[in-house]
Amino acid sequence: MEVSLKGKVILVTGGSRGIGRAISKQLSDSGAAVAVHYNSNKEQAQSILKELNSDSQLFQANLSDASETINLFKQVVEKMNGLDVLINNAGVAIYSDLTKKDDDWLSDWQFTMDVNLRATGLLCKKGIEHFLENGGGRIINISSRAAFRGDTSDYLAYAASKGGVVALTRSIARAYGKNEIKAFTIAPGFVRTDMAQDFMDQYGEGFALNDIALNQLTEPKDLAPLVTLMASGLMDHATGCTIDVNAASYVH
Numbered sequence: 288m289e290v291s292l293k294g295k296v297i298l299v300t301g302g303s304r305g306i307g308r309a310i311s312k313q314l315s316d317s318g319a320a321v322a323v324h325y326n327s328n329k330e331q332a333q334s335i336l337k338e339l340n341s342d343s344q345l346f347q348a349n350l351s352d353a354s355e356t357i358n359l360f361k362q363v364v365e366k367m368n369g370l371d372v373l374i375n376n377a378g379v380a381i382y383s384d385l386t387k388k389d390d391d392w393l394s395d396w397q398f399t400m401d402v403n404l405r406a407t408g409l410l411c412k413k414g415i416e417h418f419l420e421n422g423g424g425r426i427i428n429i430s431s432r433a434a435f436r437g438d439t440s441d442y443l444a445y446a447a448s449k450g451g452v453v454a455l456t457r458s459i460a461r462a463y464g465k466n467e468i469k470a471f472t473i474a475p476g477f478v479r480t481d482m483a484q485d486f487m488d489q490y491g492e493g494f495a496l497n498d499i500a501l502n503q504l505t506e507p508k509d510l511a512p513l514v515t516l517m518a519s520g521l522m523d524h525a526t527g528c529t530i531d532v533n534a535a536s537y538v539h
């Protein structure tokens with residue numbers, strides 16, 4: 288079965304590296320016009336644009352800033368002539384242990400919530416408004432295994448923010464299904480990216496590998512086909528679901 292996304296406009300936040308990059312590439316290969324959002328590394332963003340079809344474009348925004356987040360959505364709709372699918376992939380995982388001073392721990396907490404949950408919520412709000420006026424759409428939010436299994440004590444804010452993403456996505460699916468808006472969560476386990484490298488620097492690669500049932504760590508390309516299928520509409524009756532992609536390290 289070949290999945291075609293021809294004619295669809297799709298925004299991927301954090302689309303220039305890691306999981307987002309693999310997602311952007313496969314969406315483009317499947318025919319979608321991809322709005323690739325990036326934060327600060329323009330060179331990296333330009334390098335992925337060369338790998339995408341000519342309908343795809345780059346958009347810069349710092350998602351810890353609410354007005355930049357709203358402006359990102361506006362720019363995408365204007366420059367891409369609409370939006371069919373919103374993919375909230377950008378996120379941060381900050382090492383923040385409980386020995387930190389309260390103020391420092393709180394600022395890690397706040398920043399994590401701003402990027403992982405507030406920006407995701409805000410983009411969902413803008414997406415819903417747009418989809419209500421334009422006959423519907425799809426939202427795919429990248430959460431984490433941490434939302435269900437929990438994380439280590441050094442990543443409490445991360446796990447909490449990803450739990451929020453799950454509840455947000457399920458609520459959208461329940462509230463707006465009759466308006467042709469579908470919402471899905473993907474909960475990856477450990478995926479080999481820059482973010483994961485930070486974790487491996489702390490705990491070692493063996494720790495990550497021991498945790499899963501397969502012999503290889505999950506790669507970004509292992510997530511992209513699921514996103515493509517969700518974006519296509521072929522999975523619409525699974526709206527509200529969460530799909531684990533964690534090599535059987537945790538099944539819920």
Ligand SMILES: NC(=O)c1ccc[n+]([C@@H]2O[C@H](COP(=O)([O-])OP(=O)(O)OC[C@H]3O[C@@H](n4cnc5c(N)ncnc54)[C@H](O)[C@@H]3O)[C@@H](O)[C@H]2O)c1
Nearest residue numbers: 301305306326349350351376377378431475477478480482
């Ligand atoms: N790698 C893993 O093991 C893993 C596991 C579960 C979930 N996830 C989730 O997958 C998603 C992608 O992560 P990744 O592993 O590719 O990591 P990554 O660090 O390579 O990518 C994160 C992306 O988020 C963007 N981003 C971070 N802060 C931002 C900000 N302030 N403004 C705008 N963009 C910002 C980055 O530019 C980058 O594109 C994240 O939501 C992450 O929580 C990753």
